[in-house]
Amino acid sequence: xxxxYSILYIKPEPASDEKVAVGLLLNANKKPxxxxxxxxxxxxxxxxxxxxxxxxxxxLKNIKKKITLISxxxxxxxxxxxxxxxxxxxxxxxxxxxxxxxxxNPSENHGDFSVDDFIDLFRLLIDKNFEIEDKEExxxxxxxxxxxxxxxxxxxxDIFYKVPKKSVKSIYRDHTVDYIGVNGSIISGNSIDxxxxxxxxxxxxxxxxxxxxxxxxxxxxxxxxxxGKHIVYxxxxxxxxxxxxxxxxxxxxSSPLELKPWEEFEYDEEWxxxxxxxxxxEMI
Numbered sequence: 001x002x003x004x005y006s007i008l009y010i011k012p013e014p015a016s017d018e019k020v021a022v023g024l025l026l027n028a029n030k031k032p033x034x035x036x037x038x039x040x041x042x043x044x045x046x047x048x049x050x051x052x053x054x055x056x057x058x059x060l061k062n063i064k065k066k067i068t069l070i071s072x073x074x075x076x077x078x079x080x081x082x083x084x085x086x087x088x089x090x091x092x093x094x095x096x097x098x099x100x101x102x103x104x105n106p107s108e109n110h111g112d113f114s115v116d117d118f119i120d121l122f123r124l125l126i127d128k129n130f131e132i133e134d135k136e137e138x139x140x141x142x143x144x145x146x147x148x149x150x151x152x153x154x155x156x157x158d159i160f161y162k163v164p165k166k167s168v169k170s171i172y173r174d175h176t177v178d179y180i181g182v183n184g185s186i187i188s189g190n191s192i193d194x195x196x197x198x199x200x201x202x203x204x205x206x207x208x209x210x211x212x213x214x215x216x217x218x219x220x221x222x223x224x225x226x227x228g229k230h231i232v233y234x235x236x237x238x239x240x241x242x243x244x245x246x247x248x249x250x251x252x253x254s255s256p257l258e259l260k261p262w263e264e265f266e267y268d269e270e271w272x273x274x275x276x277x278x279x280x281x282e283m284i
Contacts, residue, residue, distance in 0.1 A: 002110045002111070003026070003027060003028035003029070003110065003111060003112065003113040003114070004026075004027055004106040004107070004109050004110045004111070004113070005024060005025065005026040005027070005106070005109045005111075005113065005121055005125075006024070006025045006103045006104050006105070006106040006109060007021050007023070007024055007103070007104040007109075007125055007126070008021070008022055008023035008024065008025065008036065008060075008101060008102070008103055008104075009021055009022065009101070009102045009103075009104070010022050010041075010044040010047070010048065010056060010100060010101060010102075011100060011101075011102045012044075012047040012048045012100070018047070019102065020040055020043055020044045020047065021040065021125060021126050022036050022037055022040040022041055022044060022060070022126065023035065023036035023037065023060060023063075023126065024036075024118070024121060024122050024125060024126050025067065025103070025106075026113060026115070026117065026118045026121060027106070028113040028114050028115050028117065028118075029114055029115050031071050031115055032067050032070055032071050033067070033071065033115055033118045034063060034064050034067040034068075035064065035118075035122065035130075036060045036064070036126075037122075037126050037127035037130060039127055039129065040126065040127055041053055041056070041057055041060075044056070048100065052100070056100060056101065059101065060101075119131060139193070140191065140193040140195065140235045140262070141191070141193060143262075144178060144191045144233065144262070145160070147265065148160075148178060148179060151269055152269060152272060152273045153179050153189075153269060153272055156181060156272055156273075156277045156278075156279070157179045157180060157181035157187070157272065157277060157279055157280070158179065158180050158181065158279045158280050158281050159178065159179045160176060160177075160178060160179075161176065161177055161179070161180050161280065161281065162174040162175065162176050163175050163176070163177055163180065163211065163215075163280075164284075167218060167284050168211065168214035168215060168217075168218055169214055169217065169218075170210050170211065170213050170214030170217065171207075171210060171211055171214055175207070175211050177189065177190055177211075178190050178191055178233075180279075180280040181272075181277040181278060181279055181280055182224070182277065182278050182279075182280055182282075182283050183275055183276060183277045183278075184224065184225045185219065185224055185225050185228035185229065186215050186216075186218070186219050186224065186228035186229075186230075186280065187228060187229045187230075187272075187277065188212070188215065188228070188229075188230045188231070188280075189230075189231045189232075189233065189265075189268070190208055190230075190231070190232050190233070191232065191233040191234070191262065192204055192205070192208075192232055192233070192234050193234075193235060194234050194235055194236065194237035194238060194242050194245075194246055195235065195236075195237070195238035195242070196242075198239070198241040198242050198245055201242060201245055202245060205232075205245075205249055205257070208230075208232060208257055209255060209256065209257060212228075212230045212256045212257060213256065215228060215230070216228065216256065218284075222283070229258065230256055230257055230258060231257075231258045231259075231260055231268060232257045232258065232259050232260070233260055233261070233262045233264070233265055234246060234259060234260070234261060234262065235261075235262050246259075
């Protein structure tokens with residue numbers, strides 16, 4: 001029997017031409033290969049609903065398991081290659097899914113295929129990103145660290161500095177800030193990744209308030225002019241809870257923290273470059 005492939009579609013309405021290609025079966029070298037696209041399943045969920053999609057995904061997993069078993073068992077490999085086994089199996093799969101899953105006719109897609117062609121065919125016919133790893137997104141913490149390390153801030157202030165608890169009485173352990181310096185008042189900068197766990201983020205806001213309150217007390221003891229400037233940079237929040245938390249923090253007029261989107265760091269960087277500032281560590 002010649003090598004062939006068949007495309008698996010999700011077809012929400014029998015009378016409609018609308019369908020989504022979600023999987024591919026290739027039979028080559030007496031070895032069937034099958035896989036499906038999770039990304040295409042997400043698209044199909046908009047057509048058939050999440051509950052039906054969950055049911056279809058279970059069926060797809062069973063199909064993949066069944067075909068893997070066929071592929072790994074020698075006597076079934078031989079059976080798969082005997083006509084009309086493949087066509088009867090396709091009919092079974094269609095009935096099994098109440099015709100929500102529909103295969104293209106394998107007799108229309110014969111060719112000189114090998115098992116090694118599967119990934120290329122899948123990317124061409126089903127999902128162009130199949131088995132292509134997403135480039136890992138750089139974390140907000142890393143973005144901040146790299147920018148400050150290459151900034152004029154590094155020359156004029158202490159960066160990623162551990163504020164000692166012996167100097168700041170409000171904290172129970174040394175606390176690292178992104179940058180800190182003195183210019184008639186204490187100036188500090190921190191960052192919060194708003195894509196984290198909302199409860200941990202809330203605790204981080206509280207901790208920064210405690211730290212700044214301690215820095216304010218230190219300024220009074222050292223007879224520094226005023227309470228200082230303490231900026232907290234944030235990125236785009238992820239999820240409703242984090243959005244609500246950020247909104248509450250921005251609306252809190254009693255907070256000593258000055259919240260800014262990370263994009264505004266460049267303006268503070270310019271101010272720091274043009275302002276006489278000494279390092280916090282030199283003062284204490």
